[in-house]
Amino acid sequence: MSKTTIKKAIESAEHPILLETVTQLKQAEDDWNQSRVLGIDTEFVRERTYRAELGLVQVSDGQKAWLFDPLALQTHEPLVQLVKNPGITKILHSGTEDQEVLLHAIGELPDPLVDTQIACAMLGQPLQLGYHHALKWLFDVEIEKDQTRSDWCKRPLTGRQLHYAAMDVVLLPEMYKTLRHRLEEAGRWPWLEEDVARMQRVARETIDPEKVYMRFAGIGRMDNTTLQVLKYLARWREEVAIERNRARGFVVSDASLLQIARLKPSTRTDLDAVEGIHPVALSRYADILLRLVDEARADRDPVEKFEQFDEKQRAQLKQMRAIVSKRSSELGVDPALLASRRELEKLIRAVTAGEDPPERFLGWRKQVVTEELLQQLDQ
Numbered sequence: 001m002s003k004t005t006i007k008k009a010i011e012s013a014e015h016p017i018l019l020e021t022v023t024q025l026k027q028a029e030d031d032w033n034q035s036r037v038l039g040i041d042t043e044f045v046r047e048r049t050y051r052a053e054l055g056l057v058q059v060s061d062g063q064k065a066w067l068f069d070p071l072a073l074q075t076h077e078p079l080v081q082l083v084k085n086p087g088i089t090k091i092l093h094s095g096t097e098d099q100e101v102l103l104h105a106i107g108e109l110p111d112p113l114v115d116t117q118i119a120c121a122m123l124g125q126p127l128q129l130g131y132h133h134a135l136k137w138l139f140d141v142e143i144e145k146d147q148t149r150s151d152w153c154k155r156p157l158t159g160r161q162l163h164y165a166a167m168d169v170v171l172l173p174e175m176y177k178t179l180r181h182r183l184e185e186a187g188r189w190p191w192l193e194e195d196v197a198r199m200q201r202v203a204r205e206t207i208d209p210e211k212v213y214m215r216f217a218g219i220g221r222m223d224n225t226t227l228q229v230l231k232y233l234a235r236w237r238e239e240v241a242i243e244r245n246r247a248r249g250f251v252v253s254d255a256s257l258l259q260i261a262r263l264k265p266s267t268r269t270d271l272d273a274v275e276g277i278h279p280v281a282l283s284r285y286a287d288i289l290l291r292l293v294d295e296a297r298a299d300r301d302p303v304e305k306f307e308q309f310d311e312k313q314r315a316q317l318k319q320m321r322a323i324v325s326k327r328s329s330e331l332g333v334d335p336a337l338l339a340s341r342r343e344l345e346k347l348i349r350a351v352t353a354g355e356d357p358p359e360r361f362l363g364w365r366k367q368v369v370t371e372e373l374l375q376q377l378d379q
Contacts, residue, residue: 005174006139009062013166016058016065018157020072028059028066029078032088035061039091039172040083040110042098043152043165048250050241052097054105055152058165062173065166071155076106083110091172093117093131099203109200116172118195119179122188127336135171138178143167191364198359209238216258220308225296227303230261232296236288252281252289264293306349313348320344320373327369338369351377 019025032038039060046052057068057079068079083090083102090110092098094117099109120134121127135141150161157165183189213219213234219227234257241248248254256277265271271286309317321335321344328335339347339361346358351374361370 002174005062006141006171009060009170009174010141010167012060012063012065013163013170016067016162016166018067018069018162020069022073022075025068025073025075025078028068029081031061031064031066032059032078032082033085035088037061037089037091037173037176038082039169039176040098041092041165041169041172042101043150043168044097044101045151045153046247048247050245050247051104052101053153054101056157056165057102058169060166060169060172062170065170067162067165070105071153080106080108083108086112088112089114089176091116091176093134093172093175094128096199096203099200103203109203111200113196113200114176114180114192115196115199116175116179118199119183119192121334121337122191123179123182123186124332125334127334131168134175138175139171141171194363198363207238209235209242212238214305216254220306222261222305224303225264226261227305228299228301229264229293229296230257231303232292232299233257233260233289236292252277252285256281260289260293264297265290266293306345309345309348313352316348316377317341317344319376320348323372323376324369327372331368338365339373344373347373348377 017024017028019028039058039062041058042054043056043058044052044054054070057070059066059068059082070076082088083106089112091114092110093115095110095113095115103109116134117127117129117131120129120137125134125137129137132143132145135143144164144167146160146164150164152161180189183192210231213227213231216230216234219230222230233252237248237251237257240246240251244251253276256274259274259276260271263270263274265274268286268290271277271290272282320339321341324335324338324344328338331338343358343360347361350357357370357374361373
């Protein structure tokens, strides 16, 4: 780690290059193509919309910071070519949402990619370590977080916003160098490559409206009719949200869908009595909601759900969590890096159903923890 390099990176955030014209973009593209490693970040707004609205893309080689303004530029092609370029490693920190936003905005995912949040976790930091805390841990550098909730789609952007956005990316190349060295020393660089590859595959998966009801808590305790109504309602809401690009809760809230599923109103008066439904949603969707409830009640097909664990499975889960805790302590990593409670539940359900373990339990985790977990299940 070079203090001079870090100082220069931080100074570059004081005068970021805002890309608003084709000429500026061309010069930036020439500079990007001379780099082997570039940090990338995005700023976006997602409050009322289904898809996040891209407000800014930050790029840095550790010496300069470029801020790509998608609202000012008519073409995204140079950015597309950058994220696709196999000769440039792109660095993100906690890149799940950034990938989603970029895939929607420009149709491509950064590749090859390194996620520094996952890299930090493989060196003993919390799995959800934020960028600001990562900088403090690695370089003893503290940066401000005061623009986190800015409206990144409102123009003009302020000087504070531009500086904040640049600081979120200028140290990523140096983070990559430091983390790669430490991971290679620990023999864990292949771990990171594997987890990032899986993250990229997941980012390309589309949401199945037929399955969205399974996101609701407590479905294992619902009878088939109630669950069928919830499935119909959740599928309809997902399709409306996608079509209108509205956040799910701005169509009809989760709480309201659950209430409708439980009460199964058959008249407008019944529906009006359901607490929490916004008057606008009632006026717009009342007839549709009543029709969906009626259709769902007539559908006698069984609905897939996660059955509640029996006493034996609860005991297995407890023992498996103890195994994960022990192995993570031996490895010096966050237990969630190996397997969260929800992932262990998925493993138990898969084995019980005679299926292969979920993908997350293969690869480097197979020898590290999965084989011991499966032995526990066999017992």
